[in-house]
Amino acid sequence: MNRSHRFIERVAALAAAALCMNVFLISAESSAQVFPPRQPQPSAPAPRPPTQMPGQAAMPPQAGALTRSIPLTAILGDPTKSFIQLTNMRSPFDTNFALGRGLTGRITLEKYTHEAGNGQKVFVHVTGVSNPPMVTLEGPEMRYQFLFPIIQFKTYYKDYSGEGDTALSDLVAEKVMVDVFLTPTIDQRRLPTYHSVRIAVIGAVKEADKCTHFFDMIFPVNICKIGAEYFKQIQPALENGMREVLLQPPTRMQFEQQIYQFIRAELLSKAGINPMSPAQVEILQGEFRGADYVVSYQPR
16 A cells, blocks of 8 residues: 555656756747847947038138228229329429329439530420329229320520520420220229339320521521420330339338228228227238229227
8 A cells, every 4th residue: 555655646746847848848948049130220420520611711800890891992092183293394303293192202304405416406395284184994904194285395506585485486295195004903901002003104295387597697406306305305204204103112111001091991991980080991802803902891
């Protein structure tokens, strides 16, 4: 009876152990089941720095900057006050001119001396004043076109007495043209100045009713020829003299000082500031566009 009882207990224990093993295998299969791998999620792109467009300024304009366009004719000054005066009756240093702000000067223009065949001398002086110029833009150059309605050539024979004055015919040149070309540019301070100067004199002396006068019966003096020769001397003297004066450092310095005062007053007025105040202007950028000076600036 005891053997039978122990056999039954052993069978029950084996059955319980088998059941536990079966449950363990099922659980292991469930935990070992393989699923398809997850696809990696795309990461958010890192922010890119802003790029500069072609032709775009590297830095934005400064806050508060103002822009102003000033015509070159206004910068140079009132053209109705411009003139060229030829005169050397009293002194060879009396010939003078004025083109605009600071563009003034004197030219040495000597009288003409001709020695006649009888040993006597003929003296010729010149006098004339131009009209105010016509001012136009010729490509990159500013053109001043001066017209002399009449230039008089005063003649003297032997001396400056009344007899010497009436001994020869006086001469005239009509509608003589003097062209002055200025090329504007910007200096190191970004202010207007001029780069080069060209000058041309066009005209001729009008022949007198009587060109040839005889002295001591056999010594002729052709006053028309003398006048034409003198005008040929005046042309380069006027061209070179004006150009040399305009290109001299003192003239350029005088011009640039007056231009700065004019530009400062214009820019302060545009900004609503009294030019008589101690305020100054800082030129940020300046350039010529055609005949206009375009400037970006800030009052200080």
